[in-house]
Amino acid sequence: MKMVDLYEVAGVDVEAGDTASSIAAKFCKETYQNSPIASVVDMTNGNFRGPRAIDLDDKFRMKPYYLSCAPDGIGTKVVLHDAAKTYGVAAFDLIAMTSFDLVRWGGMPVFFTSVLDVSKLGKPDSDSFKATVALYSGAAKAATEVDMVILNGETAELGAQVASENPDGTLQFNWGGSAQGLYHPDKMILGKTLKPGQVIMLLKENGFRSNGISLVRSIFAHQYGKDWYTKPDAQKYIRMAAEPSVLYDKFFCSINGWYEDDSQRIKVHSLVHLSGGSFESKFGKDILYPLGLSADISDPWELPEIMQECSEWGTSDGKIDDLTLYRTWNGGQGALAVIDKIDAEKFMEEATRFGLEAKIGGVITKNDTPSVRLKSSLTGDDIIFG
Numbered sequence: 412m413k414m415v416d417l418y419e420v421a422g423v424d425v426e427a428g429d430t431a432s433s434i435a436a437k438f439c440k441e442t443y444q445n446s447p448i449a450s451v452v453d454m455t456n457g458n459f460r461g462p463r464a465i466d467l468d469d470k471f472r473m474k475p476y477y478l479s480c481a482p483d484g485i486g487t488k489v490v491l492h493d494a495a496k497t498y499g500v501a502a503f504d505l506i507a508m509t510s511f512d513l514v515r516w517g518g519m520p521v522f523f524t525s526v527l528d529v530s531k532l533g534k535p536d537s538d539s540f541k542a543t544v545a546l547y548s549g550a551a552k553a554a555t556e557v558d559m560v561i562l563n564g565e566t567a568e569l570g571a572q573v574a575s576e577n578p579d580g581t582l583q584f585n586w587g588g589s590a591q592g593l594y595h596p597d598k599m600i601l602g603k604t605l606k607p608g609q610v611i612m613l614l615k616e617n618g619f620r621s622n623g624i625s626l627v628r629s630i631f632a633h634q635y636g637k638d639w640y641t642k643p644d645a646q647k648y649i650r651m652a653a654e655p656s657v658l659y660d661k662f663f664c665s666i667n668g669w670y671e672d673d674s675q676r677i678k679v680h681s682l683v684h685l686s687g688g689s690f691e692s693k694f695g696k697d698i699l700y701p702l703g704l705s706a707d708i709s710d711p712w713e714l715p716e717i718m719q720e721c722s723e724w725g726t727s728d729g730k731i732d733d734l735t736l737y738r739t740w741n742g743g744q745g746a747l748a749v750i751d752k753i754d755a756e757k758f759m760e761e762a763t764r765f766g767l768e769a770k771i772g773g774v775i776t777k778n779d780t781p782s783v784r785l786k787s788s789l790t791g792d793d794i795i796f797g
Contacts, residue, residue: 427532427540431566432460434544438551442561447670448593449521451560463562465522465591477594481512484587485621490628491653493580494640498545499552500655501586504621506553507656507745508686509590514660515682515746517600518592519669522560525550525588529566530573542582557660559590576628577640598667602681602698602749605775609680610752613772614762615712616745618654622686623739627652627721630731634724651717659746662765666758677758681749685741690783691796694747700781700797708773708785712743722789733787733794743788749775 436455443451448468455461485492485504492501510520527546533539543566554561575583619627631639631649639645664670666677683694690708699706714722718740722731736742750758755771762769773785782797 427534428566428568430535431532431540431543431547435547435564435566438547439561439563441551442554442559445555445558446521446560447558448519449560451562465560465562467521467593471593475596478591479513479518479594480589480591481509482587482589483508483512484585486624487628488619488621488624488653489584489586490575490577490580490640491624491649493542493575493582493584494577495646495650495653496542496581497650497653497655498542498582499549500653501546502550502553503556503655503658505550505586505588506557506559506590506660507658508621509588510557510559510592510660511658511684511746513590513592513594514663515600515684516594517598517667517679517682518594519598519664520557520559520590520592520660522562522592523554523588523590524562525564525586527564527566528569528573528585530568530570530575530583532566532568539582543584546584546586553658556658558664564588577638580640598669600667600679600682602702604678604680605698605702605704605749607704607775607777608752609749609775610755610771611706611708611773611775612748612750612755612758612769613708613710613712613744614657614659614746614748615768615770616657616685616741616743617715618656618717619652619740620656620686620745622689622741624652626726626731626739629726630721630724633726648717648720651715652721654715654717657745657767659767662762662767663748665765666761675757675761677750677754677761679748679750683747685745685747689737689739689741690785691738695781695783695796699775699783703777703781705776705778705781705797706773706783707776708783710770710772711785711788712770712772713788714743718743719789733790733792736789737785737787737794738796742785744772747772
């Protein structure tokens with residue numbers, strides 16, 4: 412007679428969890444050679460459990476290098492990835508939300524660790540288990556793209572504690588993590604050297620990144636109904652909304668002099684991640700206003716198609732106006748960098764070398780009242796934050 416596994420009856424499959432962890436460990440090992448400044452000390456004796464550590468190259472162990480970390484998650488975009496079945500690229504959002512929070516201040520990401528909570532793993536031949544493995548695989552690819560090691564992580568089955576507005580989703584999950592990295596006083600990007608006349612370089616983004624997704628889901632529900640994730644007509648737009656974040660990290664680490672070849676270094680006076688709060692919060696309130704400075708952004712990137720559609724559809728309260736759009740979403744640029752005008756051409760050439768699109772979008776100014784003036788690419792109207 413088969414013995415009843417009470418833990419499995421309670422909703423946790425230990426065997427499936429061990430299988431998933433061993434698969435995750437294999438993907439971690441694929442990233443062990445990623446970092447140009449660190450190596451992995453693996454003391455697990457071939458087991459997926461056991462101690463691992465980071466050994467920094469000699470020069471990075473000493474002052475004035477400082478260790479730091481950047482924790483974050485991908486929020487409710489997990490619902491979009493589940494509905495679009497884009498599990499293999501979900502980690503690009505997770506890496507973007509963590510690693511770039513080091514890079515935007517001038518840091519260099521070194522290694523990454525995460526916690527993946529799922530409602531149920533399922534057996535290894537189930538769709539939910541295969542989706543989980545796709546998350547792991549995508550994490551290895553995203554980390555490799557930014558030269559970061561995935562050192563370890565945790566996957567946990569939490570049953571009803573992990574839920575979704577889509578009760579029949581293939582994988583109900585929540586994913587958060589932390590990028591660990593280094594700072595150096597000579598490489599910090601703190602905005603202290605900002606001044607009028609410097610140009611604002613805009614880095615193109617094709618989607619929402621991982622910000623403002625609650626509004627996106629509200630718009631989908633208004634346009635397609637409460638069960639929007641099941642509607643065939645919505646699938647095209649769901650996939651567009653699930654577009655993974657562009658990763659700018661390696662480009663900025665390069666021009667900030669973190670690699671041995673320092674010939675491409677470009678002085679960046681400020682680097683802004685246009686995530687939650689976008690232009691108003693991340694650029695205006697955090698960087699410009701305390702210095703008494705303003706910005707005039709007259710040539711932003713065109714809105715991604717999905718942003719245009721969502722703006723037009725709106726919610727039960729009406730269409731999404733320009734102010735709300737650029738306050739909540741990135742408007743087609745995931746990051747901006749302030750540099751000297753003389754460096755603009757070199758900046759764009761280097762961005763192209765890293766497969767990115769960049770252009771001059773505006774200029775730093777000084778007004779009586781600090782503000783950010785932005786020309787909407789949707790209506791052509793001026794938006795003023797400040």
